[in-house]
Amino acid sequence: MDIKEYFDRISYRGSYNKPDLATMSDIFQHHIQAVPFENLSIHCGERIELNLEATYNKIVKKKRGGWCMENNYLLSWVLKTLGYDVTLLGARVYVPEFDAYPEEMDHLLLQVQLDGKSYIVDGGFGMPYQLWQPMELISGTDQPQTPGVFRFQEESGTWYLEKVKRKQRVLNQSTSTSQNVENEVCRRIYLFTLQPRDIEEFRGCNAHLQTAPDSLFVTKSICSLQTTDGVRALVGWKLTEMKYNYRDNTDLVEIRILADEEIEKTLKEKFNITLDKKFVPVNTSRLSLF
Numbered sequence: 001m002d003i004k005e006y007f008d009r010i011s012y013r014g015s016y017n018k019p020d021l022a023t024m025s026d027i028f029q030h031h032i033q034a035v036p037f038e039n040l041s042i043h044c045g046e047r048i049e050l051n052l053e054a055t056y057n058k059i060v061k062k063k064r065g066g067w068c069m070e071n072n073y074l075l076s077w078v079l080k081t082l083g084y085d086v087t088l089l090g091a092r093v094y095v096p097e098f099d100a101y102p103e104e105m106d107h108l109l110l111q112v113q114l115d116g117k118s119y120i121v122d123g124g125f126g127m128p129y130q131l132w133q134p135m136e137l138i139s140g141t142d143q144p145q146t147p148g149v150f151r152f153q154e155e156s157g158t159w160y161l162e163k164v165k166r167k168q169r170v171l172n173q174s175t176s177t178s179q180n181v182e183n184e185v186c187r188r189i190y191l192f193t194l195q196p197r198d199i200e201e202f203r204g205c206n207a208h209l210q211t212a213p214d215s216l217f218v219t220k221s222i223c224s225l226q227t228t229d230g231v232r233a234l235v236g237w238k239l240t241e242m243k244y245n246y247r248d249n250t251d252l253v254e255i256r257i258l259a260d261e262e263i264e265k266t267l268k269e270k271f272n273i274t275l276d277k278k279f280v281p282v283n284t285s286r287l288s289l290f
Contacts, residue, residue: 001056003081006074009060010034019083021114025133027082028123031075036065036271037126038223042210044277050199050206052077064273065223068108068124069206073199075123076110085113088199089120091161091192097287101191106205109192111137120152120161126224127289128231128242128251129163129189146244147231161189167250168242219285225271232270233290234258236283239266240290 007016010030016023041048041064048070049055055070056077065071072088079086090105110121118137125131132145139154142164149164164186209215224233230243230251239256246252258266263281267273 001053001060001077003078006056006060006078009063016082019079019114021119021134023082024079024084024112024114024119024121027078028075028121028134029132031071031078031123032130032132032226033228034272035059035071035123036223036225036273037067037071037124037130038065038271038273039067039210039217040064040221040223040267040273040275040279042217043221043282044275044279046277048206048210050203062276065225065271066124067126067209067217068122069202071124072108072110072122075121079110079112079121086121087111087113088197089192089194090197090201091190093190094188095287096187104205105192105202106209107190107192108197108202111194125189126222127233129187130224130226130231132226135161146229148244158191158193160191163187163189166245167248168253169246169250170253170255172255216285216287219282220287220289221279221282222289223267223271223273224289234263234266234271235289236281237263238283239270242290 011034012027012030014026050069052073055066055074058064059066059070059074076086076088089109089111091107091109092101092105093107094101112119112121112134119134120137121134122131128147131150132147135143135150137152139152142149142151148166151162153160209217212218220235222235224231232241237258239258241254243252
């Protein structure tokens with residue numbers, strides 16, 4: 001594995017000889033705009049391996065994306081290689097339709113200690129809830145970013161990440177979302193503790209999420225990528241493109257339903273992804289990703 005090859009993959013041309021916040025933020029920004037959050041392997045007969053070298057080959061050499069346990073595992077290697085103090089953490093992702101968090105952790109994120117402060121680095125969430133910069137780990141303070149205002153709330157050692165939602169102008173609304181989602185002003189994203197984790201603790205989660213019949217990742221094919229001013233996502237056959245804060249604290253949203261013959265071209269042109277095996281789109285879950 002070669003850090004310079006990784007930098008070529010994300011088109012990073014900046015310096016990396018000083019492990020400071022500016023460098024980490026710049027690398028992170030390049031990563032999320034180059035590496036999609038995606039689970040397409042599940043829907044074209046491939047297994048997602050919890051193995052650093054396999055993840056490196058998939059994301060860097062094959063120019064694919066990955067889910068949290070791939071994106072953030074790779075980012076942990078990148079940051080450690082550059083001299084950052086990185087700890088793996090586990091989270092449980094909020095499900096708005098059930099107004100609940102799962103009982104078991106289902107998300108990998110990173111904690112970075114830097115200059116006496118602690119930051120959360122998460123390049124593996126995707127969709128409109130993807131952080132665009134590392135977030136300082138402080139409770140109750142709004143941290144505005146391009147996608148919106150994020151903040152942490154801490155209660156008895158448990159940390160909650162949430163995002164204040166903007167209004168949306170949908171150009172061609174074709175599918176409705178649930179009332180819970182429609183009426184949200186603030187979206188809870190996930191909860192976590194600061195208990196250090198080992199990658200081996202995610203092995204069961206990695207297997208379960210790609211095989212369980214009711215798993216979101218089994219019932220939806222997902223590919224999302226952050227752009228210079230928003231996010232685009234292909235979920236099943238539905239292509240959503242969002243421009244953040246295009247005016248008056250409102251996000252502009254455009255939705256299009258693709259035909260089967262448009263999928264391969266769209267993955268290449270919109271996400272820079274070319275798959276080795278036949279891909280079968282899926283969207284049988286009612287859970288909303290927006």
